[in-house]
Amino acid sequence: AQKVTQAQTEISVVEKEDVTLDCVYETRDTTYYLFWYKQPPSGELVFLIRRNSFDEQNEISGRYSWNFQKSTSSFNFTITASQVVDSAVYFCALSEANGNKLVFGAGTILRVKS
């Protein structure tokens, strides 16, 4: 069975600090996909990134970066120089190949204080 664990329930940082959100996954599939979504107070899940199991290259998009390590089954997300607008709940999710069923972690609440 697939499982996603986000051990950090809540993180509080001061603006401009860097913050890393952890995500550990479990799957028996060799082909799978990993995602990160952001959920601001409005409730809508905003897509951030998708990564397939064969692409272990780290990715950077502006202040956001992702570290995918198959050896430790982790897909961590780092926000550099955090801003108040980054305050939200962040979800890591896993999907098997040939399917659109997402298995979500419990989410991490990020609070960025000015």
Added chain:
Amino acid sequence: KAGVTQTPRYLIKTRGQQVTLSCSPISGHRSVSWYQQTPGQGLQFLFEYFSETQRNKGNFPGRFSGRQFSNSRSEMNVSTLELGDSALYLCASSLGTSSSTDTQYFGPGTRLTVL
């Protein structure tokens, strides 16, 4: 391009009633998935529809059902509502290729309260 739209945004029902929620996917997207979000259980997959057929189903009782129309719009229905059905119901659309995992884009959700 317009995003995923869901109607209504808020709904209040009483136990025993039934409810229908609607979702219009992004233009050109053929797959629609539904998720339930509650404080206790988090985000859970309900079902996915592709080309008017249910392609995948989560672990929910038969009171939860859905359908998809030829224009890819989808509805989900919950019959005999229980207090525990109070949740945010999120719809997600994706391109819907036949044999891969697509990126899902979510709508704003319908907040259902069961009294």
